[in-house]
Amino acid sequence: MANNQHEKEAFRGTGGLLLTLGIELVLYALIMAIFLDHGGTTLIIDVILAAAAIVYFKRNHALADKISATLAANRKAAWIGVIVLLLAVPFVLQASAYWLFIVITAGLFMMACLGLNIQLGSTGMMNLAGAAFQAFGAYTAGLLALNYGLPTWLTLLAGALVTGLFSILLFIPVLKTKGHYLALVTIAFQFMVVILVENMEWTGGPQGLKNIPLMNFFGYSFNEPLNLGFITLHKYANYYYFTLLLLFALGIAAHRIYHSWVGVTAATIRDDEVAAQTNGVQVNKWKLTLFVLGNCFIGLSGAFYSHMVGFISPPNFAFDKSLVMVSIVILGGMDNVLGIILGAFLLIILPEKLRFIQDYRFMIYGIVLIVMLIFQPRGLLPFVPRSYAELIQRYRHKLLQGKKAQGGQEA
């Protein structure tokens, strides 16, 4: 019923459509302005605007509700608008390839964090070895491409799968420990992997792997500028569009998992493992499956990275990076795909902009992390508990079918 009420409150018709697109366009312009501005003025203005908007909407709930209802009512148009605007990013950032590169990096973090979110947000399994799993993906792809000259699509796939396989190494600790202890297991694993990679011959040791072939799909090299006929975009545009494609695919996959029985199973495990087990949930099976699945996402992002930059070395996969990934998931809001996007934007792109305070960057990063977690411990976009009414609605026909089948058998 709540849905209907919202629809009544929404701005209807063309006005609503224009408002939706207008909001998107304004937000987009504000964000792109940050990249295009060489100094930090726009950033400061944006932060002030964002703070003002938050304060205003907190006081004026009615308007906020109305706007969100309008967005919900124009869902299709809103998505089309978002896609068009995202496709336009390389055009806008034509002159500043550096920022396009940063945006892609943030995209790779989002990819990894989608996987981490399956583990941490949905199932409640701590994983502070994200960077180590990324290293598995990156080194697998790099070594396969360097030593055997395998094509990119295969090395990317292999990177994801091998990472999944290696994460099975950790299955006993993951199933048998939780809380602080699981955190320690993953931290120990993270350090072990980095030390081993640094000391082994065939991984290139501290020098890492150089000259990894850049992406090349069936003869189309990503290293060439993207020529669209009327305009020639920087070569990073290739990577950008591919990242976007992968993110959409993985995002949809994560969304489907969240809204399936697997997602519900994960939620029961997170909320109360013992209760889940007593109710017949196969806790161990699902924990392992979701852990491996999440690591596949992380491994894919690592493989992508090695093919984009062409050079990987152990410091690329240090503990700090794992920490950043976990921070993105928690700061954005657990079990929430939108939160991950916001978190990656805040933790990857903004610090890059803060280069004008150079040296103090990481210190400020630490302080901001502390302040945000103390004042907003549930993340910027706190996760909304599932509505089981909605879930039953969604699966109603399935449940009814099941009942009918049962009834038929009994009769």
Next chain:
Amino acid sequence: MSVLDMIIQQSINGLMLGIMYSLVAVGFTLYFGVLNVINFSHGDFFMLGGFMALILYGIADTLGWTQNVPLLIIYLFLGSMILTALIAIITARICVKPVSKAPMLISLLVTLGLGIAIREAVRVFYPRGSDPKGFPTLLPQGSLSIGNIVIRYENVIIFVLGVLVIVVVNYLITKTKMGMAIRAVAQDGEAAMMMGVDLDRTIDITFLIGAAVAAVAGIMNGFYYGQIMFNMGAMMGVIGFSASVIGGLGNVYGAIVGGILFGLLETFAAATLPMGAENKRVFAFFIVILFLVFKPTGILGEKVYERV
């Protein structure tokens, strides 16, 4: 060099390292007992101890107080302990205490963030902080040989000092009133408060002891390796936490046993395994993971049953 000699020699080296790890592990165990928080910034208090001593040495050097070496060493230790403990208490009040009731994830990330902030503050504000810093050699150099076994005087002093600190901490916790308060809060915070224990004060004292002991370890580390670096706390934090878990989290003796065990594991791995020197920590962490899986309560921990 016979096998026996090797074992004795490595045991001595391992004990030396282990006592340092124990001092860091004690802090983890104390905080966990009182606040139920794993303080991942603890490794950075260890680092801070080393840098405080370096700053104090710089001051003493410019004032020309370096003639009387024993007095200088005492001044370095006491000064660094006090300063580090002060910083620990302040940071604990600001960011560790508020999150002690929050979910474990939050406290974990906040303390990790605190560690980053401290580490980076040292790097930024200490002159040329990104480089390794040489540590003054104040302890007597030279060594004593018994047969094939070589014992450096420096190591003997560090070891004795470490044992001394542990004895003092043990005395403070078991024999004094504030130690009793710490143990009472560790057992049941609310009940302790009802019996008139000042919770805030107890937490402050816990951080004071933990950070001061870590600072001692930091200075010992400086004397042992001859140089310190702003980011050495991260690894030490993980080692200290591992040691306290091997020993049994929440048990001070456990932390000491765990620290020494970790030190022995490292030195024996370095001496006996192929490529051991580089991969000694891989081996040690592997053993830690085995402990976590098969004996998560540690060597001296009590068995905890999960309540449903």
